[in-house]
Amino acid sequence: MLNAALAGEAGRIWLRIDDLDRARFREEYLEDIFRVVKLLGIKVTDGPSSPQDFHARWSQEHRMKNYLSALDQLRASGLLFACPCSRKELAAGRHQHGCLQGKVSLEAENVAWRINTRDLEPVLIPDLIAPEGFTVDLHAAMPDFVVRKKDGRPSYQPACVVDDVLFGINTVGRGQDLLPSTAAQAILSEMMGFGDLFQRIRFLHHPLITGEDGDKLSKSAGAEGVSGLGPAFKPEVLRATVNGWIGK
Ligand SMILES: [Zn+2]
Structure with a gap:
């Protein structure tokens, strides 16, 4: 499994990617995380800046x-x-x-x-x-x-x-x-x-963001990630969803 956790304080956001489970690690999942973060306009300030940087300095193997x-x-x-x-x-x-x-x-x-x-x-x-x-x-x-x-x-x-x-x-x-x-x-x-x-x-x-079939999005279930969802999933839609969660 590959997880991305976002955490931040005073505007700092850390992109963390877990890759301990080597059997399920896929380079394309790693690349997709960076693609999606960029697509959503999330300004990451800490952690890996690219898949190459991830392997060199941030992999959990280190x-x-x-x-x-x-x-x-x-x-x-x-x-x-x-x-x-x-x-x-x-x-x-x-x-x-x-x-x-x-x-x-x-x-x-x-x-x-x-x-x-x-x-x-x-x-x-x-x-x-x-x-x-x-x-x-x-x-x-x-x-x-x-x-x-x-x-x-x-x-x-x-x-x-x-x-x-x-x-x-x-x-x-x-x-x-x-x-x-x-x-x-x-x-x-x-x-x-x-x-x-x-x-x-x-x-x-x-709450989980679900696909069109109502099931949770999952790479192992064949989801293509946010970038594969098409125009219905835009940065502003995500922001509104998050704001709804935190009551803004
Ligand atoms: Zn036992």
Whole structure:
């Protein structure tokens, strides 16, 4: 997956592109992000200026050490466990191999590192466009979420927390489909010792922009991105939509 997050303060806007998931990375998706940002007239002030600049300086591959040391912080939490279960086993409803009881070593080969979500309280996420905020039951939404994949690479959630902290991000806009991710990141930031810094981030979880068929736009579902939507999708339409979300 390739995500672009926009965050800013006092007119500064950071274009952030996540590329940890190399299996789903496509150069054309990367190029499309830059094309769309330009098309929408968004004035990015920080982060990569081009696909070439992204690869040279901003790819998450450059921050792998930071992610791995943050993952090490999770060992002391008591909630981290090693899980060799296959998707099929998990789909059957429960962990096998005694992983929840800590019977599998974190150092074993081909195990995912997961967070035990059973005893977590619901997470309240304040939001710039929802006065009462959003409450997420993480165990229902993302049970035992993965923080390190079986290949030893960090997952999206801890990497996102590290990047938020490293770059001093204070405002994040993302779709409401990512609310469980924000909840997971709030939990992880506490466990990694970044809780105070993460609490300073203001979130705006916006309704999803849908295609003509009412489904959310998704590259993996074949959407061509905003640039493929034609004249119905113009910068002024997007601005009006955003202003509607934030009540202006
Ligand atoms: Zn398991």
